[in-house]
Each structure stands twice: as structure tokens, then as C-alpha cells.
């Protein structure tokens with residue numbers, strides 16, 4: 019680790035060098051838009067910005083950040099790192115240093131460094147030790163200067179399957195049931211909550227020998243080996259693409275994300291002919307179903323074609339190296355809704371001034387994330403309810419009554435299995451993400 023992180027990660031930590039330690043810096047491997055810069059022509063910027071940019075990104079990657087934000091604020095810029103969904107201070111930068119870093123990263127990502135009053139977006143490939151990353155840069159003007167957001171895609175990340183996400187055999191069986199016939203299956207979660215990762219994991223779990231599967235739309239760099247990307251003709255509408263796919267006898271079509279009513283209506287219509295899986299942002303499964311009714315304005319079509327909506331919530335995993343196991347008392351278990359014969363639970367290691375930081379998690383107590391799942395299924399009772407344009411609460415009530423899997427219940431499974439702690443569960447369900 020390059021920057022000493024302090025003992026309490028939640029507290030803003032000033033950046034501090036550990037001079038005595040040898041470390042390797044990130045290598046930038048070129049812009050994803052193919053617009054590779056001529057660094058010789060920007061020698062002054064390179065002198066001022068390259069080294070600090072490398073240090074900042076290296077630090078963020080070593081801490082496993084999924085997002086880096088540099089916010090200009092008066093004479094300084096605030097760096098914020100998001101790690102497993104939680105924001106942490108990455109320290110402050112002086113105005114000149116911050117500008118040099120932002121301009122340098124823009125240049126490396128093939129963006130126009132002369133433009134500072136417009137939103138620009140591009141990607142930058144990077145490598146650190148044996149790991150490859152793609153950094154997705156967005157710069158946007160603010161009153162105080164340019165804000166930079168870097169979304170980190172760890173290309174070697176192992177959240178590839180439903181099992182990696184913490185799902186089990188029951189989840190996989192449920193998925194297979196939901197996809198066993200034509201219809202519409204949605205995977206939803208709050209914005210930026212990892213729902214795309216989860217949807218890809220679900221798709222990867224499907225058997226290419228049993229199904230002819232195609233993907234529609236941009237699924238990014240994450241490879242879905244078992245699925246053939248469908249290339250629409252130039253200018254081809256979604257409706258026509260779907261018609262052609264059905265003609266090619268596709269079994270399952272993975273659509274990379276609904277953002278508007280027209281797309282939703284088109285997909286719902288075609289779900290009578292083929293199995294369609296898609297993902298979009300919604301607070302939970304019930305809200306996801308309400309969203310479909312609103313988009314399509316056709317409750318009958320939703321009732322007829324939707325087979326289920328899967329809600330996903332990512333919860334931080336306890337670090338296996340430093341988590342503590344304890345014997346809970348039965349009344350505590352009962353209060354938490356856990357089986358009272360559970361022999362042991364796990365919790366994060368305590369943090370404190372005199373406690374040595376765990377190497378595996380840098381003293382966070384957590385490493386990586388697991389998913390809790392919930393499923394709203396379109397059974398007869400749900401079909402009837404959907405006709406009346408129900409609220410998310412009404413859907414949730416019926417789903418519970420019908421014994422469907424709820425997020426909270428599935429998340430307790432992760433606690434019972436020692437994957438996460440009750441404290442983390444409480445935190446996750448309090449936050450909107």
C-alpha cells in the first residue's frame with residue numbers, strides 16, 4: 019500500500035507517503051477510443067501530472083476502489099474513493115496538482131484537454147501487477163472546475179457466476195424455472211448497485227448447449243462467452259432486431275438494460291415469442307414490476323408476459339482472513355429472525371489504534387461483495403393484482419403472503435452462512451444503495 023490509510027477508514031485520511039516501501043505503479047495502456055495521445059507534445063503536462071496521476075490511481079486500485087471521484091472545491095479538490103459501495107476520503111489535492119492530474123488522465127484517455135466546459139467520456143486501459151483494469155472516465159464542468167469520475171472495471175474480478183455472488187442451488191433452480199418458457203424476466207437493483215454485474219453472472223450460468231442465446235445492446239467488456247452478441251443492421255430499430263432474432267430461433271435474448279418506455283414496451287411485446295432477460299434500475303423487485311406497468315401502460319401485457327422480477331442487493335463480505343466468529347445467545351438470534359440453534363455467527367474484526375491492520379482487507383474488515391436475491395413471481399394471484407396497477411407495497415405484501423423469497427430473508431441466509439455480519443446487513447438496508 020502506498021498511502022498510509024490510518025486506523026479508522028471512515029475518517030477522512032490525509033494522503034501520506036510511505037517512503038520506505040518499494041511499490042509498483044499502475045501502467046496506463048492506452049485509450050479505449052483509440053485516440054492515443056502524443057505525450058511528447060504535452061511534455062509540461064506530463065512532467066506535472068503523470069506521476070501524481072499514477073500514484074492516485076495506484077492507491078485507489080490497491081484499495082480495491084470501484085469508483086474514484088475528484089471534486090474541485092475552492093483552493094483544493096476532494097478525492098473520494100468508493101470501496102464495496104462505501105465512500106471513503108482519498109485525501110485532498112491542491113488546485114494545481116488536481117488540475118494536472120485531471121488533464122493528464124483526460125489526455126491518456128484520448129479526450130480533448132482543451133475542452134473544459136463540456137462533459138466528456140472515454141476509457142483508459144490500465145494494469146497493476148498481474149491485474150488488468152479498464153478505467154471509465156467522465157469529466158463534467160462544475161462552477162469550481164472540472165469534476166472527474168473514474169469507474170473502475172476490474173477485468174480479473176471473479177464475480178462471474180451466481181455462486182460467486184453468494185447464490186446457491188435454490189437460486190439457480192429458480193432461475194431455470196423462470197427461463198423455462200417464453201416470457202420476460204427482469205433483474206433490478208438500485209442505481210450503481212452492481213445490478214449489471216449480477217445480471218451478467220446470471221446469464222453466464224445458463225447452459226449454451228440447451229439454449230441459443232443472444233445479447234442485444236452494449237454489454238461492455240465483460241465477456242459473456244456462452245452468448246452470441248447480435249449485431250443490428252445500421253439504423254435498425256429494436257423491434258426489427260427482435261423480429262430477426264425470433265426468426266433465427268433464439269431461445270433467450272439478453273437485453274443490456276432498459277432506460278425508456280419505448281424499449282420496455284417493445285421487449286414486453288416480443289416476450290410472447292421468446293424468453294427475454296433484461297436489467298434496469300429499481301429499488302427492489304416490487305418497484306421493478308411497478309416500473310414495467312408504468313413504462314408500458316399495459317397492465318394486461320405485463321401480467322401476460324412477465325414471468326418474474328429478481329431484485330438484487332449487494333452486501334459486503336466479511337474478510338475471511340480477519341473476521342471473528344462468536345457464539346450468539348438464542349434471544350439475540352430470535353430477535354434478528356435467525357434460527358435459534360445457529361451455533362455461530364461472524365462479525366468484522368474490531369478496529370483500533372493498537373490493532374495491526376489486516377493485509378487482506380487493509381483493516382476494512384470486509385472484502386468483496388455477495389448478493390441477496392428476492393423474486394416476485396407472476397403467479398395467478400400476482401397477475402390479478404397487476405391488472406389493478408398496484409403500488410410497490412401492495413406487490414410486496416402479496417409476494418410475502420405467497421411465500422416468495424424476500425431480500426431481507428435471503429440476506430439473513432448470508433448472515434447464517436457467516437458470509438456477512440448482522441451489523442453490515444443493518445447498514446446495507448438503511449442505505450439506499
Ligand SMILES: [Zn+2]
Pocket residue numbers: 337338339340341376377378379380381382383384
Ligand atoms: Zn481482513
